[in-house]
Amino acid sequence: MQDDLTDAVKWAVDNGIADPDRICIYGASYGGYAALAGAVFTPDLYRCAVNYVGVSDLTLISNWQSEESESGKAFYRNMIGDDKKTLDSQSPVNFVSRIKIPTFHAYGENDPRVKIKNWDELERELKKYGKTYEYIHEDNEGHGFRSEKARIDFYRRLETFLDKYLAPATSPVASQPAR
Secondary structure (H helix, E strand, C coil), X not given: CHHHHHHHHHHHHXXXXXXXXXXXXXXXXXXXXXXXXXXXXXXXXXXXXXEECCCCCHHHHHCCCCCCCHHHHHHHHHHHCCCHHHHHHCXXXXXXXXXXXXXXXXXXXXXXXXXXXXXXXXXXXXXXXXXXXXXXXXXCCECECCCHHHHHHHHHHHHHHHHHHHCCCCCCCCCCCCC
């Protein structure tokens, strides 16, 4: 699926639909993982990435400890796998050194699906490699922000982030005063 996202972006650029200097990858949950994967596996394709409650370490979700039913555990094993070497090779947290773009992250402390440890590990690596990033960590939110205040704060900060990193280049002609 990640290859499909990459191919779609390249197609849009090649066909003059997208400006290659103004492409950001943004997603939530699996889409947050995809945004992180885009930032680490195709680091020259995007100008920024937004990860909202995304998995950064596939080994954390493959070991779904809170899932009590055997069928639930089997679902995650079948969907994600349980081979540590494969999971490590596809976990963005293990490739943070490759990130070349600013990233924005949002996580809820009480997320029952994407444990906050995903953010803790990711932040440690972002700091270790001196990457440019912004984040929101909501203590009373889960897998997506439910309170109006948290959602408004998230979207205001996201808008500021996108304005900062995707603003169109100012044309020298456009920036001159009218005569």
